[in-house]
Amino acid sequence: MNPRVGVVVFPGSNCDLDAQKAFRDLGADVVSVWHDEETLPEVDVVVLPGGFAHGDYLRTGAIARFSPIMDAVRSFADAGGLLIGICNGFQILCEAGLLPGALRKNAGLKFLCKWVDLRVENASTPFTNAASPGDVLRIPINHFEGNWYAEPDVLDELKANDQIVLRYVDNPNGSLDDVAGICNPERNVFGLMPHPERACEALLGSTDGAVILRSILASSPSLVSAP
Amino acid sequence: MIHRDLGLTDEEYKAIQDRLGRDPSYTELAMYSVMWSEHCSYKSSRVHLRNLPTEGPHILVGPGEGAGIIEVAPGKAVAFKIESHNHPSFVEPVNGAATGVGGIVRDILSMGARPIALLDSLRFGPLDEARTRYLVDGVVHGISSYGNSIGVPTVGGEVVFEDCYAENPLVNVACLGVIDTKLMNGKATGPGNAVILIGSSTGRDGIGGASVLASAEFDDESHEKRPSVQVGDPFTEKLLIEACLELIREDLLVGFQDLGAGGISCPISEMTAKAGTGMTVRLDAVHLREPQMEPFEIMISESQERMMAVVEPGNVQRVLDICKKWGLHAGVVGRVDDGDAVKVVDGAGETIADVPAVSLADEGPVYERPYERPGWIDEIQAADPGDKEPPDLAQAFLDVLASPNVADKSWVWEQYDHMIFLGTVQGPGGDAAVIRLPDSDVAVAITADGHGRYCYLDPYEGARSAVVEAALNVACTGARPLAVTNCLNFGNPEKPDVMWQFAQAVEGIGDACKALGTPVTGGNVSFYNETSGRPIFPTPVIGMIGVLDRPDAAVGSALSGDGDVLLLLGDTDPADLGGSEFASRVHGVIAGRPPKVDLADARDMIDLLVEVAGSLSSAHDCSHGGVAISLAESAIAGGRGFDCDLPADHRFLFSESPARVVVSCAPDNARQVAEAAEKRGVTVQQIGTVGGTELRFGGFTVSLENAKHVAAHSLADALAGPTIAS
Structure with missing residues (x-):
């Protein structure tokens, strides 16, 4: 049975179709889930895609965390379901308190769309287990608010728990401790600013993003529990 | 002499009186002032543009519609068009440039196409001037904030610095779209059908954008025209794109057009003129941003992010429901009539405008300006x-x-999302951008090029060079050039030397496009690009599209x-x-x-x-x-x-x-x-x-x-x- 991926669509999401295509190309069954729904369909993985949910008005992710679907997303994560937030999705996860810290404006106060190198710091998560620690992945970023910040004690805790999953090799946005992606202590919720779905085809410049997507699919219950 | 304040000449006013057989009402006069403006009517350029080649085996729709339509592979059609937003970007760079993006995106959407790529052709003054840096920063931020948010990648273009653009920067934006399910038309057919206005509320922003701002020279007081610049809301535009494509997919629309220059006056007159019908619009049904707006303000407001749809009565509720799902306002504001009149009725039921549709849309003045x-x-x-x-x-x-x-222009293009849609095979920085069309193995190469300096020295040769350079940029990727969209940026057409530059440049474009077999599918003319009497270099910008057999062959x-x-x-x-x-x-x-x-x-x-x-x-x-x-x-x-x-x-x-x-x-x-x-x-x-x-x-x-x-x-x-x- 193919892994089933649900991509949540908020008004203003714009990387939902790209995420769907990237997962589908890797063999997943994909459904889109409108933000106004109150329940999730039967899925193995939930994706909060990139974009500008609710126009990013007030603050990135600040309104999206109140969308009706978010209660179901939280319950899904609490029950151990695999939840990944990409870019705006990461911002929403932080606003919702599902991941620690916050995303501030880039240090250069400019929107940045470019290829960056990411170092895999923790390859023992369901999101990175197809990689090895220290691997460098080439994946693009595309954000104005990607400058992750957390209080010192929070950062210490993340480090102690090995929750920093990806770091920038050459920090593009001022992010604290070069953080590009983090997970929760249980390792089933993952947020990252770079866009792995944009790096799944050699024709587009890199296939390193597929390492992350393949890790997720290989870890999905449908596949893991299959005989 | 109210007509002069609205940008109409005494002769034009007389022509309106003759056409109606009476004095126009104030609301009618406001409608004529925008529809007969240089920006909307092409009154100075039309006689020259007629000579451009516009037909070819791949051209499904040529000039005159929202955008040209080109068949790039069997059963695969794209929409491609370029437009200018020069004056608004000088007066207010962030919103001027942002709404330039919004406007061209709605042109593409109006054809039933999903916008999938943008190109920006930008020209500024010298970089050692602080004001230039302010304009560059603002324009790039405007494009970035709007284009990125609506999720359409900005994949290329050009940035040029030259003294002549210091007081009159050029912001030309081209958009590529791919027909989603059905090619739409801008016709208000079927008397009895409902007219639905979708999207943002109508406010006082952009009053006179086409007539006062785009169709007059600049002087020292131009900054007082800031209220004529529209304010963009990319979030609403994104919802508008998704909602309208859903409406088209469900085959709920009879006719469809965007609202841009000229506001609501434009689609109601153009859609009826094309269909040979009439229309009645009820002002009290228009969703307003602020109360007590004057009827003329409602009729010519250029508030952004609005589309007009003609819908059969049985489908109205379904249309309203889909818009509601996307959080968009939509309301029936009128109906298609027999006859040929555009009528506007106020809240008290009184008719405040009643004029022949064609008189607004097609019968504006045509000038053979001396050159x-x-x-x-x-x-x-x-x-x-x-x-x-x-x-x-x-x-x-x-x-x-x-x-x-x-x-290296990466300072500019790294601020643009140039990768969304997973189709950017070649992005900014090369000769032409190569874009794989969604869910297909067809790729197109697109570019926008101009050469103001050459055109200043010889507008005929310069224009030919611009066409050839655009075609070569496309061909360098291995793509065969297919069609052109052009944005013609010139000074005041009332001056014979400027008009000569224009005539020469159009002739050059025509000759080059004929020789290369790349017809012109439409575009935009921007006159009055001068400040305090100093015109810019004549700057025709050529948007070129070509097709590649395989994306991986680029x-x-x-x-x-x-x-x-x-x-x-x-x-x-x-x-x-x-x-x-x-x-x-x-x-x-x-x-x-x-x-x-x-x-x-x-x-x-x-x-x-x-x-x-x-x-x-x-x-x-x-x-x-x-x-x-x-x-x-x-x-x-x-x-x-x-x-x-x-x-x-x-x-x-x-x-x-x-x-x-x-x-x-x-x-x-x-x-x-x-x-x-x-x-x-x-x-x-x-x-x-x-x-x-x-x-x-x-x-x-x-x-x-x-x-x-x-x-x-x-x-x-x-x-x-x-x-x-x-």
């Missing part, structure tokens, strides 16, 4: 072109490389294989330095005659590039800065040097002779490429090999590292200076 070749053209063409030998060739090379017109501009052979294709005339980047940058001169392009040669070159694309490692045309800069750009992009044996002659190195391309290929392929070139009569010269960490030109050598540094930092450093808020 005359100005005397100064002869003087400037006879002047010293700036071709003297520079004191130091290597330094001259670095100076040209550091020109903001040549240097050729890039970067050198990619050590040991590859470098070939220069085409003839170099060492006298082609008039209007060149070398003359301007090294000698501070813009004079002489621009290069003269041979259209038959250009056509041969295009055919050759398409034929041999599969054998090439890279291809890059020689434009700004000639063969020296073309080689350097390919080396920097590829991160590898070259060893060439070129004459140590600035006239050879920096000549901008048109229709030349530097290609590289594996040694095994060199012979085949050379034979193909010779067969087509294209001169081919083996000039060196790829490899190493130096740019060895023959007469001088520069390290790749140094060249890269110079190219990468000049624009970013110049823009790092202080800006002023105005």
Whole structure:
């Protein structure tokens, strides 16, 4: 049975179709889930895609965390379901308190769309287990608010728990401790600013993003529990 | 003399009186003022534009609709169009540029196409002026914030700096869309059908944008026109795109048009004029942003993010429900009538406008404005072109490389999302962007190019060069050029010398497009680009689209294989330095005659590039800065040097002779490429090999590292200076 991926669509999401295509190309069954729904369909993985949910008005992710679907997303994560937030999705996860810290404006106060190198710091998560620690992945970023910040004690805790999953090799946005992606202590919720779905085809410049997507699919219950 | 305040002449007012057989009401007068404005009616340009070639086997829809439609593969059609937002961007750069993006995106959407790529052609004044830096920063931020948010990638374009644009920057935006499920038309057919206004509320922003702002010169008081600039809301635009595509997918719309210049007056008159119907609009049904708006304000407000749909009565509820799902306001504001009249009824049920639709849409004035070749053209063409030998060739090379017109523009395009939709096979920084169409193996190459300097020296030759450069940029990727959209930026058409420039440029575009077999599918004319009597260089910008058989066959501009052979294709005339980047940058001169392009040669070159694309490692045309800069750009992009044996002659190195391309290929392929070139009569010269960490030109050598540094930092450093808020 193919892994089933649900991509949540908020008004203003714009990387939902790209995420769907990237997962589908890797063999997943994909459904889109409108933000106004109150329940999730039967899925193995939930994706909060990139974009500008609710126009990013007030603050990135600040309104999206109140969308009706978010209660179901939280319950899904609490029950151990695999939840990944990409870019705006990461911002929403932080606003919702599902991941620690916050995303501030880039240090250069400019929107940045470019290829960056990411170092895999923790390859023992369901999101990175197809990689090895220290691997460098080439994946693009595309954000104005990607400058992750957390209080010192929070950062210490993340480090102690090995929750920093990806770091920038050459920090593009001022992010604290070069953080590009983090997970929760249980390792089933993952947020990252770079866009792995944009790096799944050699024709587009890199296939390193597929390492992350393949890790997720290989870890999905449908596949893991299959005989 | 209210009509003069609205931008109508006494003669135009008289024509309205004659057409109606009475004095127009104030609301009617406001509607005529926008629909008969230069911006909406093309009254000064129409007689010239008629001569452009507009038909071809691939052209499904030509000029006159929201956008041209081109069949790029069997059953695969795209919409492509360019528009200007020059004056708004000078008055308020962030919103001016942002709403420029929004406007062209809705043009594409109105055809039933999903917008999938944007190009920006930007022109500013000198970078050592704080105000220029403020404008660059604002315009780029406006494009970035709007384009990124609506999720349409900005994949290319151009950025040019020239003194003449200091008080009148050019912001031209082109958009590519792919027909989603059904090609829409802008016709209000079927009397009894409902007219639905979808999207943002109607406010007081953008009153007179088309008439007062876009169709008049600037002067010192222009900043007081800031209320005429519309304010963009990209979030609503994104919802509008998704909601409207859903409405079209469900086949709920009979006719569809965007609201841009001229506000609601534009679709109600154009859609009925095209269908031979009438329409009644109820003002009290229009969703207003603020109470107590005057009827004339409602009729000409250019509030953004609005579309008009004509819907059969049985489908109205379904349309409203889908809009509601997307959080968009939608309401029935009128109905299609028998007859031919556009009627506007106020809240009290009183008719406040009742005029023939065609009188607004099609019967505006058409002017055959006088034109005359100005005397100064002869003087400037006879002047010293700036071709003297520079004191130091290597330094001259670095100076040209550091020109903001040549240097690395990543400071600009890294602020644009250029990757969304997973179709950007080649993004900004190369010759043309290569975009794979969604869910297909068809790829198109798109570019936008202009050459204001050449056009200033000779508008006919300059316009031809712009077409050829655009076509070559497309062909360098291996794509066959198919069609053109153009944005014609000129000064005040009431001046005979400006009108002469316009007529010459249009003739040049027409001749080049005929010779290359690339019809013009539409575009936009922007006149009155002058401030305090000083016009810009005449600047036609050519948007070109071509098609590739396979996305993975696209050729890039970067050198990619050590040991590859470098070939220069085409003839170099060492006298082609008039209007060149070398003359301007090294000698501070813009004079002489621009290069003269041979259209038959250009056509041969295009055919050759398409034929041999599969054998090439890279291809890059020689434009700004000639063969020296073309080689350097390919080396920097590829991160590898070259060893060439070129004459140590600035006239050879920096000549901008048109229709030349530097290609590289594996040694095994060199012979085949050379034979193909010779067969087509294209001169081919083996000039060196790829490899190493130096740019060895023959007469001088520069390290790749140094060249890269110079190219990468000049624009970013110049823009790092202080800006002023105005």
